[in-house]
Amino acid sequence: MNEMIRCILHPFSLMRQLLxxxxxxxxxxxxxxxxxLELANGLWTTFQIFIxxxxxxxxxxxxxxxxxxSKFKPLKYLVQTIIWVIRGTPLMLQxxxxxxxxxxxxxxxxxxxxxxxxxxxxxxxxxxxxxCYFSVIFRGGIEGxxxxxxEAGQVLGMTKRQIxxxxxxxxxxKRIVPPMSNEIITLVKDTSLARIIAAYELTFAGxxxxxxxxxxxxxxxxxxxxxxxxxxxxxxxxxxxxxxxxFK
Numbered sequence: 236m237n238e239m240i241r242c243i244l245h246p247f248s249l250m251r252q253l254l255x256x257x258x259x260x261x262x263x264x265x266x267x268x269x270x271x272l273e274l275a276n277g278l279w280t281t282f283q284i285f286i287x288x289x290x291x292x293x294x295x296x297x298x299x300x301x302x303x304x305s306k307f308k309p310l311k312y313l314v315q316t317i318i319w320v321i322r323g324t325p326l327m328l329q330x331x332x333x334x335x336x337x338x339x340x341x342x343x344x345x346x347x348x349x350x351x352x353x354x355x356x357x358x359x360x361x362x363x364x365x366x367c368y369f370s371v372i373f374r375g376g377i378e379g380x381x382x383x384x385x386e387a388g389q390v391l392g393m394t395k396r397q398i399x400x401x402x403x404x405x406x407x408x409k410r411i412v413p414p415m416s417n418e419i420i421t422l423v424k425d426t427s428l429a430r431i432i433a434a435y436e437l438t439f440a441g442x443x444x445x446x447x448x449x450x451x452x453x454x455x456x457x458x459x460x461x462x463x464x465x466x467x468x469x470x471x472x473x474x475x476x477x478x479x480x481x482f483k
Contacts, residue, residue, distance in 0.1 A: 270444060270453045277440030278460055281426045283354060284436065288361040288422060295362060296369025303374055314370075321367040327428050330360040334432045353434040357426075365422060372414045376407035409479045416472040423464050437461070 302314035321329070334356040338344035346352035380403050388398035427438035441457030444450055 266448075270441075270456060273440045273443070274437060274453070274457060274460055277435060277437040277457075278464075280350075280354060280429075280435055281423070281437040281464075284357050284361060284426045284429060284434075285423060287358045288365055289419065291358070291362045292365040292369055295366035297373050299366055299370035300373035300377065303370060304377070318367045318370060321364055322371075326360070326364050326425060327431055329364055330357065330428055330431060333360045333363075350435060353429070353432050356432065357429040357434050361422070361425070365418065368418055369415070372411050372418065373407070375414075376411040377403060379410050380406045412472060412476055412479065416468070419472075420465055420468055423468065424461065 299314055299318060302310055303318060305311045305314070334346060334353070337346070344352070346356040384402050384406075385398050388402050393401070426436055429436045430439040430442070433439070437457055437460055441453045444453040
């Protein structure tokens with residue numbers, strides 16, 4: 236009798252197991268989709284910080300480079316001191332000071348407490364920091380162009396502006412691409428520091444699942460997003476270096 240009951244119930248037991256497996260798979264797929272969506276949102280913030288930092292830090296770095304080479308010594312020493320201070324202190328410390336400092340000194344937070352304010356404070360911190368690093372690279376690239384070429388431009392009657400844009404600039408770009416690519420790739424990873432002031436960037440998004448759901452695989456998945464981002468930049472810089480090979 237018991238054997239007959241087991242035989243009758245066996246198909247139903249198997250169906251329950253299959254249903255359980257199906258629900259489990261659906262749950263995992265839903266979880267994966269949820270994590271992917273949240274990481275994509277965090278990646279968008281990371282990209283915003285990255286692109287705005289480059290837009291403002293590159294021209295500011297060039298200005299600082301000229302300032303550090305100025306023949307007007309007070310300006311030269313002032314710019315060099317600023318660069319020394321920024322390069323000599325951690326970016327995390329600068330980010331904390333820039334975000335929290337004004338609120339403590341002025342009595343109100345100029346960045347506001349919303350996400351846009353946090354991203355703005357992050358961009359300002361990153362622009363100041365990376366402009367100083369870029370300025371050193373620009374200065375090395377400019378000074379690396381043989382002075383004889385600039386003198387030749389003067390002999391030909393070219394203005395200083397023409398000499399810079401037609402002689403110095405292109406050769407400078409060739410020299411600065413490798414160090415600039417390293418700094419820009421580092422910038423991608425440094426965007427994770429924005430989580431210090433609770434900006435919802437890529438690392439913050441991945442870490443939030445470890446706290447809320449008690450799972451760690453989203454952190455490894457976060458690394459995949461960084462690798463793809465850096466991989467695309469690496470390909471772009473390799474292509475740019477090949478295009479500039481005609482300066483050899």
